Every structure is written in C-alpha cells, then in structure tokens.
Amino acid sequence: MTKENIMEESLTLFANQGYENTTLANIADAVGIKKPSIYNHFDNKEAIFLSVLYHVAERESDYLISETSLSKDHTIAERLKHLYCTYLDHMSNSTEGMFFKRVTFFPPEDFSDDIQEVFLMIEKTLTDILVPILEQGIKEKVIRPLPTEQLTSAFYTLTNGLFLEENFYDKEVFHKRQEASWEVFWLGVQCPGKEE
Amino acid sequence: MTKENIMEESLTLFANQGYENTTLANIADAVGIKKPSIYNHFDNKEAIFLSVLYHVAERESDYLISETSLSKDHTIAERLKHLYCTYLDHMSNSTEGMFFKRVTFFPPEDFSDDIQEVFLMIEKTLTDILVPILEQGIKEKVIRPLPTEQLTSAFYTLTNGLFLEENFYDKEVFHKRQEASWEVFWLGVQCPGKEE
DNA sequence: CCTACCGATCGGTAGG
C-alpha cells in the first residue's frame, strides 16, 4: 500500500519537476512518511525511478490501445483525427503524459537505455494502431498511396511539434495551432481531388 | 575576457546537462578558475543563466536573418526548403540549438517568463522571413491560398516536431524523418494540380 | 583571483 503511494507520488513529482530536481524528502513529504522509511520499500532513488518508468510504460500502452481506437464504422478521416486529438490531449493533460514527455526528451543519463526501450515500445504500440487505418485509407483512395513509414513519420512530427508548442501558448492559441497544423497535414495526406 | 569565457563554458554546460544539473564548480573547472572567482563577474548563478540566455537570443536572431534567406531568383519551393533545412541543421548541430531545445521544452521554473519572451522573439524573426515567401508563393499560385497564419503555424509545428525527434533517433533515421515530414507538409501546402 | 569557510540540503545508514 505504502509502496504504491510512493510510486504514485514519485510519478507526479518526476512529471512536474524531473528526476534530478525531485528529492527523497519531497517524495516522503508527499506520501506523509519520513525519508528513511522509503528504504523499507526501495533500495535507493534509482530503484524508485525504474519502478515508476516500467509501471507507467505498461499503463500507457494499455491506455493507447483502449482509448485511441475508434470503431470501424467511422470514416478514415474521423478515425485519424480522433487518434490525433485523443493522443495530444492525453500527452498534454495527464501526469503520465508529462512524465513520458520529460523522460523521453531529456533522459536522466543513468537511465537512457531503459528510457529508449520504453519509448520504442510505446511508439510501436501507436504504430500498430496507426498503420491499419492508413492502409485502409489508401485502399479506399482517401489517402495518398505514400509509404506508410512516411505517413507515420509525418504524423509523429505533427504531434511532437504540438507537444512543444503546448508549453508556450495559452489554451486558445494552442487550439488554433492544433487545428491549423492538422488541416495542412490532412491536405498533404489526402488523395488529390478528394478535398471536401 | 574571463566574463566571456564563463558565458561560453556555461552555455556549453547548460546545453549538455541543463541548468539545474550544472554546478558553479563545473563552470569554474571548465573556465580554469576557482569557484569564488565567478562572483567577480556575476552576482549569482541565475545572473549567469539570464546573461547567457539573452546573448544567445541575439546571436540566433542575427544568424536566422543572415543564413536562412535565399535570394529571389530561386523558386518558392527552394526558398522554403532551404529555410527549413538550414534552421533544422542549426538547431540540431550547434551548441546554441541544444541550449534552446532544453530551455524551451523544460524551462527552469524561475526563468520561464524570460524564456517565453525569447522564444516568441525568435519566432517573430522567423515569421518575418517566412511570410513574404508564402505571400509570393500564393501570388504565383504555387501555394494554396490559405491564411498565412495557418501556413506559418503548420511550418512551426513541423520544425518543432523535428526539433524534438532529433533527440531520440540516430542521424540516419532522423534524416529520413526530416525528408518524409517535409514531403507531406509540402503536399499539404502546395496548390493542387501543381505536383511535380 | 585566491584560500578558507558558511548553513542548507543531498542521498543514504545505524539502530531500534
């Protein structure tokens, strides 16, 4: 029970301040115990981080699979847009998203191998959701017959770009950017002659 | 002279390790002086950061103006692509680029206002270069007649996305991503019926 | 520009 509390509070602190700026005293305070009591549950600070990292990785994969997919009676455009919006909203507004952004973009040096492993795993989960939609879109002649690798690449660049921008614009401007960038992406990806 | 050395070495350390993980002892070692001597040139650690931040901001604006523009006897496509490639290459391979990436994505809390100011200033410099090219492109019917705000927005999202991806892919994969994402952007921005 | 030093805080330990 206490162990789960330590992990939960550590996740929040790592997400908001980063690993290096979070002290064991911060964690103990958040949990409501004294600092040395943490050592009843974890060997050291690094062990807490790794435990949190792999736990979050699992939860994120589950989340992506269950929440970002849209049933097959929606159009390709709707399914792609839904994936885009849900993924962005999750990464912007959840503690897990913040944590994941931090550790992937500026990994604490000691853990860079573990973090890369987790990153590639989650990207693979997303790719597995994305590729069937794109292939279906190409088959229906809604999406240009470009290599799927190129299409997924452009999709990831789009979402990654908005991650960064989310830090600098207020909600309203960010939402305009999100829509504007999506529209240009969609124009690029759409089959010519199919514009609405 | 020593003051400039302190700023130069601090820039490198901040770029590679981040502000919080750089100690005054690190800086002093890199410069080749003892830690207290730093206080002959700066009031405290924060003053070093702000000094570096604004100095780099100026240099970056100058760089953008002088290096990313291409003379008017190139096509719109060439000028846009050149701006894109030059900007990305600079952000990926220079110490200044690394510094910017760090501070814009996870700003040290105490400086978030200053960092936002610098980010918006540099974005404005880039907008002033970008908008005339886009307007010319629309006039020549090479670029879709979308609002320039939407076109610049998509361009920034594209570069920001790659800006981050450069951190977690090797050079080869990154270069493929850079090309793939550009092509989709260009397809979205290009006037229909003008595809090469 | 240096030596010598400060109080605060870091991750972690001893011992109950």
Added chain:
DNA sequence: CCTACCGATCGGTAGG
C-alpha cells in the same frame, strides 16, 4: 516506521 546522524556537495560569503 521512526530519531539521529553521516560524508559529500550545493550556492554563496569573508577577507585578503
């Protein structure tokens, strides 16, 4: 799960 404590290191100061 706690009190009491460790050596190392942090940003910063005194004084020359």
